[in-house]
Amino acid sequence: MKKAQGTIIGAISGYYDVEINNEVVRTRARGVFRDRKQKPLVGDRVVVQIDDKGMNYLVELLPRLNEIGRPAVANVSKVLLVISAVEPDFSLELLDRYLTFFAWKNVGVVIYLSKSDIASSEKMKKIRQELMYYQKIGYLVFEDAERLEQELPKLIQKDRIWTLAGQSGAGKSTLLNKLESEANQETGAISTALNRGKHTTRQVKLFKYGEGFIADTPGFSAIDLFKIKVDELGNYFYDLKEASTKCKFRRCQHLKEPGCEVKKLVEEGKIAKSRYDSYLKIRQEIADNRMPEYLKK
Numbered sequence: 001m002k003k004a005q006g007t008i009i010g011a012i013s014g015y016y017d018v019e020i021n022n023e024v025v026r027t028r029a030r031g032v033f034r035d036r037k038q039k040p041l042v043g044d045r046v047v048v049q050i051d052d053k054g055m056n057y058l059v060e061l062l063p064r065l066n067e068i069g070r071p072a073v074a075n076v077s078k079v080l081l082v083i084s085a086v087e088p089d090f091s092l093e094l095l096d097r098y099l100t101f102f103a104w105k106n107v108g109v110v111i112y113l114s115k116s117d118i119a120s121s122e123k124m125k126k127i128r129q130e131l132m133y134y135q136k137i138g139y140l141v142f143e144d145a146e147r148l149e150q151e152l153p154k155l156i157q158k159d160r161i162w163t164l165a166g167q168s169g170a171g172k173s174t175l176l177n178k179l180e181s182e183a184n185q186e187t188g189a190i191s192t193a194l195n196r197g198k199h200t201t202r203q204v205k206l207f208k209y210g211e212g213f214i215a216d217t218p219g220f221s222a223i224d225l226f227k228i229k230v231d232e233l234g235n236y237f238y239d240l241k242e243a244s245t246k247c248k249f250r251r252c253q254h255l256k257e258p259g260c261e262v263k264k265l266v267e268e269g270k271i272a273k274s275r276y277d278s279y280l281k282i283r284q285e286i287a288d289n290r291m292p293e294y295l296k297k
């Protein structure tokens with residue numbers, strides 16, 4: 001009897017498929033999980049016990065870092081945020097909402113701009129300029145699917161789990177199908193892309209990509225910023241947060257306080273005005289406890 005650590009990559013009616021050193025082992029959860037009301041999730045790091053008769057049991061659930069998406073995936077370390085240039089139209093406000101949400105969840109974001117192929121060159125020029133600011137404050141931005149596919153395997157570190165997110169129609173499924181079929185070609189697995197049903201009813205699975213995994217559902221399009229505490233919102237705008245160390249007041253909200261570094265930098269054009277506007281708008285929504293209809297789901 002031996003024990004090994006792995007990652008749950010799929011769950012089907014009481015069985016859990018666990019990847020251990022590039023091999024997939026089908027396991028059952030021990031009763032102790034049910035007793036403790038612990039429900040293992042895809043993405044969980046677990047300890048598997050493999051006994052002499054070839055029976056494999058899930059015996060331990062390692063601490064979960066986070067849990068995001070619907071269906072939920074545990075231990076998500078990065079999100080590949082798909083945001084379209086057109087159809088639906090590019091929106092800095094929407095981008096800021098997603099970035100704020102994931103910053104709050106403590107998950108890193110890589111931005112992929114889709115549909116750059118059907119946007120006009122003027123439009124692209126404007127978007128590129130706007131996205132340059134995001135690169136400056138530390139986000140990786142891709143606007144070319146081929147380039148993304150080249151770089152992504154190097155970005156996904158060992159055992160890390162990535163998931164996709166973005167507005168409905170942004171192009172998540174399209175990208176996912178490409179990434180998954182590419183991954184399947186490499187591993188010789190059978191593509192499940194053709195059987196893709198509606199993602200709300202599907203079970204989520206992880207597929208191997210780079211040194212880690214990508215969740216095979218289109219992630220989620222709806223985000224809820226309500227649970228963020230209003231006076232902590234500024235922490236999730238990394239550019240504002242960085243500047244805030246120089247604000248006169250330690251808990252400056254960057255509204256009407258004197259000696260506010262954030263407002264100073266906005267006036268000097270060093271912090272994008274649109275970022276500050278997004279901050280104010282989201283702040284007001286949280287304070288009023290209201291959210292735009294299109295973000296509810």
Ligand SMILES: Nc1nc2c(ncn2[C@@H]2O[C@H](COP(=O)(O)OP(=O)(O)OP(=O)(O)O)[C@@H](O)[C@H]2O)c(=O)[nH]1
Pocket residue numbers: 114115116117118166167168169170171172173174175218221
């Ligand atoms: N020209 C062009 N069309 C794209 C691109 N990416 C996606 N599309 C098209 O945009 C439409 C929506 O793409 P999907 O991949 O279904 O979008 P989604 O984000 O998965 O949408 P939901 O499932 O509603 O969340 C489809 O008709 C795609 O063919 C792109 O990079 N260029």
Ligand SMILES: [Zn+2]
Pocket residue numbers: 244247248252253254255257259260261262263
């Ligand atoms: Zn301030």
